Amino acid sequence: MGDSNPSAADTILAFEQIAAMQKGVQILKAGLKDEPEEHKPHVFVVLGASGDLAKKKIYPTLWRLYIDGLLPENTKFIGYARSKLTVDDIKEKCSPFLKVQDSEKDKVEEFWKVNSYVAGLYDKQADFKNLDTHLTTLSANASRLFYLALPPSVYDTVTSNIKSSCMTKVAGCWTRVIIEKPFGKDLDSSEKLSKHLAKLFTEDQLYRIDHYLGKEMVQNLLCMRFGNRIFGPVWNRDNIAAVVITFKEPFGTQGRGGYFDEFGIIRDVMQNHLLQIMCLTAMEKPVSMAAEDIRDEKVKVLKAVTALTLDDVVLGQYQGDPDGKTEDSKKGYRDDPTVPKGSKTATYALACLNVANERWDGVPFILKCGKATNERKAEVRIQFKDVPGNIFPDGQLKRNELVMRVQPGEAVYCKMMTKVPGMAIGAEETELDLTYNHRYEGVKMPDAYERLILDVFLGSQMHFVRTDELREAWRIFTPLLHTVESAGGPTPIAYKYGTRGPKEADDLARKRGLLYTGTYQWKSLNKL
């Protein structure tokens, strides 16, 4: 592993090591039983190879995995899209996003040499037969991965065509299909898509990506919770006052308003990324680290979540800040020319969820997300209850908080009280601080997509969304979304670009039990 050019032997070693680690925790599902997977050929097909996601995320990820020697030794990449392009065209589109070091120049040429491109329509079976012929010519006995970097409107036809024309027929090889959100727009449309997919593929052939499940700190939740004795006994309604799961971005829709307006912030971030983080925070300990055991627990906790109503949420929409420092910040959501006039789509949402089970009933799980806010941040914040039987002067003790910061700068910190150092005997707020940049200086953190695509090669579904999980996620949000989008639905509260969002959101969080004192001072000379 590492950044230098790996030899074929290094490649095999790296794949073997990761596979062995996965195996060690019993999550490997397929492949490595007879012949080692790393010696078998694989083809990775990017459907929608001419698009934005492909150029910004998928090709750069494949390149990174390739240069880091993490893929099986004989993997070939195939782009497929409607435009009549060549590999050189794809290479040109992707090059600003590939991050190639000077020392990697030769290797990147090798990477493009194992790429090819096939032009074809998404709804024409003959074109998929042509793709199949191409794949067979490249490698007759390869396992096949198909990545749908496509708009959801063509998922049905593309998956039908993969099934009818492109599945591997070779014994010992497999076919896997990777799908990006949105997985429908509500419970009905999602169920329709799930039923369609279930007719074509088995669950273990389907990989629904939620890229937040590939982030270091999100994956660390399991380890933090179930690998430490200190948290288990206090992780419940007797000790925890509120849980806050936050996503914020300091920029607006940046010209993607047309797409965004169809979905809104709840579908874009809350129903998937934040809810997945909530599952990992609230679920019971799985029987083992096997993917199905983990996914079973996630489904169980989702089933205990009460469906949301309007009373549980605050919605906001950003307005331009006339004094903003950038041109973007002067523009409100509705000033984006791609956003329909008078749109009531929310760009900010706070929702208080209740998990009606023995561990959590009554503890608000506050999910909040916003575009065009004051900072980039994603975190999980566990706020503990007040200390019972306080012996300190009134107001001196502040609530403990355990914060897992997903980004920027991975960190875990615990806000706690300590004696004021020196002659005084009072208590003051401080923190136990695990900042990754200090503790793990120089350790390379893989991008979420790198981890997840590698997982697909390895057949590990631990970090992918199962059909029943998705169904429960939509059950929680669909009634709310339908109310919000009905004729008499609420108008989102305006908030200024670059702020924390509507004040009403803080009011609701406070009413449900979150206490913000604003007294905590973090003193660190080190940068994040």
Ligand SMILES: NC(=O)C1=CN([C@@H]2O[C@H](COP(=O)(O)OP(=O)(O)OC[C@H]3O[C@@H](n4cnc5c(N)ncnc54)[C@H](OP(=O)(O)O)[C@@H]3O)[C@@H](O)[C@H]2O)C=CC1
């Ligand atoms: N290892 C590290 O790098 C550490 C860094 N720090 C840094 O110290 C700073 C302060 O720590 P933090 O944990 O945020 O603690 P604070 O107690 O200052 O704030 C807690 C959170 O409350 C929210 N908040 C702010 N104003 C209000 C309000 N009026 N009503 C309700 N909620 C409010 C903010 O989140 P939001 O705006 O999302 O609602 C804020 O993050 C942060 O920048 C943090 O990153 C602290 C400890 C360790």
Ligand SMILES: O=C1O[C@H](COP(=O)(O)O)[C@@H](O)[C@H](O)[C@H]1O
């Ligand atoms: O899925 C999405 O996530 C991105 C934010 O991802 P991050 O990894 O940069 O935090 C968000 O901008 C986008 O709107 C949403 O669709």
